[in-house]
Amino acid sequence: MRKHLHMSLLAIGLGAILNSCNTDLLTLRMDEGEVEYALTFPDYDPSGIMAGMLPERTTLSFMNDKQVAEVSAGMGIFRTTLVSDNKARFMDYHMSMMSKKLVSSVQQRDLALFNDGWGVPTILHTGHVDSIAGVPCKRAIAIFDGIDQPEIELWFTDAFAIDSPNWYTPFGEIPGLLMRYDVVQYGMRMRLEAINVKPGKPDPAKFQRKDEFQAVPASVLQHEMAEVMGAFSM
Numbered sequence: 328m329r330k331h332l333h334m335s336l337l338a339i340g341l342g343a344i345l346n347s348c349n350t351d352l353l354t355l356r357m358d359e360g361e362v363e364y365a366l367t368f369p370d371y372d373p374s375g376i377m378a379g380m381l382p383e384r385t386t387l388s389f390m391n392d393k394q395v396a397e398v399s400a401g402m403g404i405f406r407t408t409l410v411s412d413n414k415a416r417f418m419d420y421h422m423s424m425m426s427k428k429l430v431s432s433v434q435q436r437d438l439a440l441f442n443d444g445w446g447v448p449t450i451l452h453t454g455h456v457d458s459i460a461g462v463p464c465k466r467a468i469a470i471f472d473g474i475d476q477p478e479i480e481l482w483f484t485d486a487f488a489i490d491s492p493n494w495y496t497p498f499g500e501i502p503g504l505l506m507r508y509d510v511v512q513y514g515m516r517m518r519l520e521a522i523n524v525k526p527g528k529p530d531p532a533k534f535q536r537k538d539e540f541q542a543v544p545a546s547v548l549q550h551e552m553a554e555v556m557g558a559f560s561m
Contacts, residue, residue, distance in 0.1 A: 388529035430540035513556035
């Protein structure tokens with residue numbers, strides 16, 4: 328009798344420990360790592376003269392509530408790097424085009440320059456869930472005021488411990504990292520979908536402002552970006 332009681336108490340104790348461990352694992356949120364996205368352009372003519380120059384991948388690295396998004400196009404001729412401090416709501420926006428290297432310190436008041444004047448959408452949370460790149464995600468819909476502005480489907484996750492990851496996008500209200508979504512800039516619709524998640528500390532050098540870049544106002548950088556993107560939209 329005592330033996331059975333002892334075994335029962337032991338089983339209960341082990342069960343409590345295992346349940347506690349499982350709960351911790353389920354609620355564990357990644358605070359360092361990288362997410363790779365595939366890029367597509369749904370409205371772009373695949374036979375367009377610049378189709379082969381469009382980017383196919385982008386990588387988002389995150390650490391200590393900072394994140395870095397890197398995009399390369401035109402076989403590396405054109406590059407952008409966004410270094411964001413999410414708590415300070417501040418971003419160093421780097422652009423390089425051959426020998427031209429520019430960087431602008433972008434704050435929240437400057438964001439309208441880069442968001443095509445679409446304004447802030449109404450976000451509708453649908454309750455739908457799915458898995459993207461092995462990460463559980465929730466679905467929302469962004470609805471804009473303009474008649475010619477289509478709804479945008481947003482899939483996001485709270486699996487990453489990142490403070491306000493979307494503050495510099497039109498979807499700042501979304502509380503988790505976007506894993507599949509569309510963004511429209513300079514008249515081009517770009518679709519991003521996460522395809523790989525890599526945990527671990529990224530290279531800290533990625534999060535530094537690049538000193539060899541010429542500092543310019545946000546309006547100047549936006550003008551340069553518009554000229555480059557105008558060529559890609561041919």
